[in-house]
Amino acid sequence: GDSVTQMEGPVTLSEEAFLTINCTYTATGYPSLFWYVQYPGEGLQLLLKATKADDKGSNKGFEATYRKETTSFHLEKGSVQVSDSAVYFCALSLESSASKIIFGSGTRLSIRP
Amino acid sequence: NAGVMQNPRHLVRRRGQEARLRCSPMKGHSHVYWYRQLPEEGLKFMVYLQKENIIDESGMPKERFSAEFPKEGPSILRIQQVVRGDSAAYFCASSAHENTEAFFGQGTRLTVV
Numbered sequence A: 001g002d003s004v005t006q007m008e009g010p011v012t013l014s015e016e017a018f019l020t021i022n023c024t025y026t027a028t029g030y031p032s033l034f035w036y037v038q039y040p041g042e043g044l045q046l047l048l049k050a051t052k053a054d055d056k057g058s059n060k061g062f063e064a065t066y067r068k069e070t071t072s073f074h075l076e077k078g079s080v081q082v083s084d085s086a087v088y089f090c091a092l093s094l095e096s097s098a099s100k101i102i103f104g105s106g107t108r109l110s111i112r113p
Numbered sequence B: 001n002a003g004v005m006q007n008p009r010h011l012v013r014r015r016g017q018e019a020r021l022r023c024s025p026m027k028g029h030s031h032v033y034w035y036r037q038l039p040e041e042g043l044k045f046m047v048y049l050q051k052e053n054i055i056d057e058s059g060m061p062k063e064r065f066s067a068e069f070p071k072e073g074p075s076i077l078r079i080q081q082v083v084r085g086d087s088a089a090y091f092c093a094s095s096a097h098e099n100t101e102a103f104f105g106q107g108t109r110l111t112v113v
Helices: none
Strands: A003-006 A011-014 A019-021 A023-026 A032-038 A044-050 A056-059 A062-065 A075-077 A086-093 A101-103 A107-112 B005-007 B010-013 B019-024 B031-037 B043-050 B053-056 B065-068 B075-079 B088-095 B108-112
Touching: A003 A086, A003 A101, A011 A019, A019 A107, A023 A032, A023 A086, A032 A062, A044 A062, A101 B043, B005 B088, B010 B019, B019 B088, B019 B108, B031 B075, B043 B065, B043 B075, B075 B088
Parallel strands: A011 A107, B010 B108
Antiparallel strands: A003 A023, A019 A075, A032 A044, A032 A086, A044 A056, A056 A062, A062 A075, A086 A101, A086 A107, B005 B019, B019 B075, B031 B043, B031 B088, B043 B053, B065 B075, B088 B108
16 A cells, blocks of 8 residues: 655754655555654644655755655755754655545654754 | 644543543634554544534544534544553644645644553
8 A cells, every 4th residue: 555654763963964864655646745844842734745756845944856766755954953853754645635645654853952 | 823723732541431632623724634643653544524524534443433523613533442552642634625735733642541
């Protein structure tokens, strides 16, 4: 079945370090891909998305490129800040309804000052 | 405009008791989705409701779990006769329409002792 596999955490980095959180997917069709973020004490927020191959989603300095050939959607940021500490979820959806979103298990990111 | 509000944030129940989790969608949203996150796993879809109607309950366990979204008031996820395996984080999301972005609440963390 359709699924998402993402890098296990926790990931701990120093401020201004380069971040990569790996995400790969398995899907029978052509899904849309998402990264959600959950800051401490808050709900999940959509961080970025891409709807077709080679699309790049970007927001708040984060980027992810939809790679159909490697079935991947890795999250990157060039210089992380303490405020980026959160749990990051990779997800896919083959339909536009929120009832059809399939999530990865989440990666906890901690940034040291 | 307040976000999706879930309460309580934390709920502890003894085995055999009932758990009631509440979700107030964002103002103007009539579509509600419940997800469950078991330890070390991603969020998994449970049920999708639209004011007074259950649209899709394909992810809901067949026994002990029920959900409602009355004309007035919050959506309720009810778990009867809880067992240890029900311990999880339960997230609610809402959207204005089925195919528009869903916004998530902070989640309710249920612990069964």
